[in-house]
Amino acid sequence: MDASEVQTADPRDRGGPAQPLLIVRDLKRHFPIKGGLLNRAVGTVQAVDGVSFSVMKGETLGIVGESGCGKSTTARLLMRLIEPDSGEVIFDGEPVGPGGMALSEMRRQIQMVFQDSYASLNPRLPIEDSIAFAPTVHGVPKAKARARARDLLAAVGLAPEQFARRYPHELSGGQRQRVNIARALALEPRVIVLDEPVSALDKSVEAQVLNLLVDLKRDFHLTYVFISHDLNVVQFISDRVLVMYLGQVAEVGPVEDIYGAPRHPYTRALLASRPSMDPAKRMTEPPLTGDPPNPINPPSGCRFRTRCAFAEAVCAERVPVLAGLVPHDSHLAACHMAAAGSGHSRAPT
Amino acid sequence: MTTETLEQRPAAATTPLVSVRDMTVKFVSKEATVHAVNGVSFSLDPGEVLVILGESGSGKSVSLRALMRLLPARKTVIGGSITVAGQDVLAMDERQLEDLRGGQVAMIFQEPMTALDPVFTIGTQIAETIIRHEGVSRAAADARALELLELVQIPSAKRRLSNYPHELSGGLRQRAMIAIALACRPKLLLADEPTTALDATVQIQILLLLRKLQQELGMGVIFVTHDLGVAGEIADRVAVMYAGRFVEEGPVSEVMLRPLHPYTQGLMGSTVHAGLRGTRLAAIPGAPPNLARLPEGCAFAPRCASVEEACRVAVPDERRPIPIHMARCIRV
Numbered sequence: 001m002d003a004s005e006v007q008t009a010d011p012r013d014r015g016g017p018a019q020p021l022l023i024v025r026d027l028k029r030h031f032p033i034k035g036g037l038l039n040r041a042v043g044t045v046q047a048v049d050g051v052s053f054s055v056m057k058g059e060t061l062g063i064v065g066e067s068g069c070g071k072s073t074t075a076r077l078l079m080r081l082i083e084p085d086s087g088e089v090i091f092d093g094e095p096v097g098p099g100g101m102a103l104s105e106m107r108r109q110i111q112m113v114f115q116d117s118y119a120s121l122n123p124r125l126p127i128e129d130s131i132a133f134a135p136t137v138h139g140v141p142k143a144k145a146r147a148r149a150r151d152l153l154a155a156v157g158l159a160p161e162q163f164a165r166r167y168p169h170e171l172s173g174g175q176r177q178r179v180n181i182a183r184a185l186a187l188e189p190r191v192i193v194l195d196e197p198v199s200a201l202d203k204s205v206e207a208q209v210l211n212l213l214v215d216l217k218r219d220f221h222l223t224y225v226f227i228s229h230d231l232n233v234v235q236f237i238s239d240r241v242l243v244m245y246l247g248q249v250a251e252v253g254p255v256e257d258i259y260g261a262p263r264h265p266y267t268r269a270l271l272a273s274r275p276s277m278d279p280a281k282r283m284t285e286p287p288l289t290g291d292p293p294n295p296i297n298p299p300s301g302c303r304f305r306t307r308c309a310f311a312e313a314v315c316a317e318r319v320p321v322l323a324g325l326v327p328h329d330s331h332l333a334a335c336h337m338a339a340a341g342s343g344h345s346r347a348p349t
Numbered sequence: 350m351t352t353e354t355l356e357q358r359p360a361a362a363t364t365p366l367v368s369v370r371d372m373t374v375k376f377v378s379k380e381a382t383v384h385a386v387n388g389v390s391f392s393l394d395p396g397e398v399l400v401i402l403g404e405s406g407s408g409k410s411v412s413l414r415a416l417m418r419l420l421p422a423r424k425t426v427i428g429g430s431i432t433v434a435g436q437d438v439l440a441m442d443e444r445q446l447e448d449l450r451g452g453q454v455a456m457i458f459q460e461p462m463t464a465l466d467p468v469f470t471i472g473t474q475i476a477e478t479i480i481r482h483e484g485v486s487r488a489a490a491d492a493r494a495l496e497l498l499e500l501v502q503i504p505s506a507k508r509r510l511s512n513y514p515h516e517l518s519g520g521l522r523q524r525a526m527i528a529i530a531l532a533c534r535p536k537l538l539l540a541d542e543p544t545t546a547l548d549a550t551v552q553i554q555i556l557l558l559l560r561k562l563q564q565e566l567g568m569g570v571i572f573v574t575h576d577l578g579v580a581g582e583i584a585d586r587v588a589v590m591y592a593g594r595f596v597e598e599g600p601v602s603e604v605m606l607r608p609l610h611p612y613t614q615g616l617m618g619s620t621v622h623a624g625l626r627g628t629r630l631a632a633i634p635g636a637p638p639n640l641a642r643l644p645e646g647c648a649f650a651p652r653c654a655s656v657e658e659a660c661r662v663a664v665p666d667e668r669r670p671i672p673i674h675m676a677r678c679i680r681v
Binding site for chain 2: 066067172174175202203204205206207208210211214229230231232233235236255259269270273274275276277278279280282283284285286287288289290291292294
């Protein structure tokens with residue numbers, strides 16, 4: 001990867017190019033549902049249930065899945081905006097938490113951009129002050145932080161002399177999202193977690209912002225975690241893709257493998273559900289029936305089995321392990337059909 | 350309107366179901382006048398599917414609501430003429446509008462949770478519509494409600510009749526809303542981004558269901574969306590809307606495969622699809638115009654790569670290289 005050459009020149013780099021910038025291990029978060037007369041817990045939402053992945057330096061990991069699959073919760077657990085029940089995050093070889101990297105330091109290295117560009121900016125601050133806010137909190141002198149904010153505005157394509165003193169409500173959705181990206185860059189982070197950053201934008205503006213993200217990644221030596229429900233956008237921007245279903249990883253691998261040779265039936269259905277742009281190639285049957293099941297009481301065994309056309313007895317009995325077909329496979333799927341000796345009639349022998 | 354008129358099949362298939370001429374919609378307030386729709390003309394045949402494609406603020410939803418006069422009466426000025434199923438919508442009084450809405454014309458929305466009444470069961474809401482428009486007994490309406498839930502492929506329909514909206518998943522809620530819309534066998538279904546809030550695997554189910562029902566029931570459908578893929582799956586004809594005008598209109602295959610207007614071409618170019626990885630997206634620069642301060646001439650001119658002096662002088666006329674395909678661009 002040519003991006004890794006750039007990364008080795010980064011003085012902040014400790015582990016070297018082979019050390020993943022982020023390792024997430026067995027992240028878990030269950031939310032209790034309170035109800036009844038005494039407001040006792042009456043159930044749990046298994047929002048994220050044992051998610052593990054790693055992100056290499058300079059790469060973009062795309063996370064896709066339908067609403068309620070836990071992709072946004074995963075991002076928030078990663079940033080510790082929500083406290084995980086269990087699991088660990090390792091940043092460039094150093095565990096985050098007591099005895100390791102301090103939370104404040106991790107949050108300086110990982111920044112986040114949210115879907116709602118308006119809600120994530122202070123409506124009473126001119127945008128240059130919003131961008132300069134975090135650096136001043138971290139001890140950068142005000143004048144210097146403001147000068148840098150203007151540079152960043154220019155970097156995201158907003159002329160500072162025209163935009164610096166404007167308030168968020170004076171900007172369009174696309175411009176506001178550029179401001180949020182500039183603000184995320186203000187602390188010179190190494191990772192940006194983008195949670196549906198273009199989903200609220202019109203198509204013509206979405207393309208502008210995607211092009212900008214590609215440029216910034218190169219210019220600022222960034223690593224992205226890009227969360228989206230839009231399969232086309234994820235394919236465009238990602239090097240590797242992680243598919244989530246009901247709080248778990250269904251499949252993960254290089255973008256060409258996930259889109260070209262998906263192994264999990266859910267990934268295949270998701271890809272087949274994309275409407276075609278060609279009216280001559282209309283779909284006749286939907287690839288999946290029904291809605292994603294409720295994450296409060298997920299099905300036993302494989303969580304996808306209730307919607308899967310290939311489900312057999314083994315799928316209800318045992319949870320499929322996320323594994324590759326060969327040792328050290330970069331493409332992993334959690335499906336009994338992809339696991340030799342799983343007992344599924346379609347499993348490789 | 351009585352039941353007899355509802356049961357009448359269109360006498361002559363040649364008369365259009367919807368005929369709109371020079372429709373304008375203005376929102377007037379003390380601060381500003383917003384020109385949301387600026388001269389839209391089209392007609393829709395019975396059983397035809399027209400998709401209006403546009404970005405936010407293009408006037409697509411306002412146009413749709415104007416057809417049923419669902420806009421706040423005090424602030425809205427609608428001009429031109431709107432005829433639906435032979436009736437002049439702009440001349441109707443409140444009572445006639447109530448007969449029209451949910452009777453001959455029905456509408457489905459993006460967010461079923463706000464369109465459905467949270468305190469009544471799905472069955473009650475469907476039956477109520479039928480009783481209001483067709484004057485049948487409660488028992489007959491209930492029986493028809495069950496038929497309708499089966500028609501929209503809701504599993505265990507009988508049990509679902511007694512569910513409240515919050516007890517249903519997003520996809521089932523959208524199906525229930527479609528069932529209510531179809532309760533009085535409308536001739537025209539207006540759909541305002543009904544699949545936008547749904548997950549990918551559910552969106553395609555609802556699209557295919559709507560297409561199937563439209564064909565079986567022979568309804569005319571006007572479907573508003575920002576999603577080119579949706580248009581590709583469901584449209585007979587596509588109209589592309591920009592700053593309150595149709596800038597291009599034609600059969601779906603013509604518009605999608607041989608777009609004439611630079612805006613349509615830009616929209617196709619900036620829509621991310623497979624095979625664009627590693628390339629630079631052909632984004633349209635800038636943003637859509639403010640509808641309170643529209644530019645003179647072609648509203649797309651400030652963003653257009655091939656703009657000429659003449660573009661800024663007057664709004665381009667409709668041009669038709671072939672009779673069925675229209676674009677408002679002087680270069681066509």
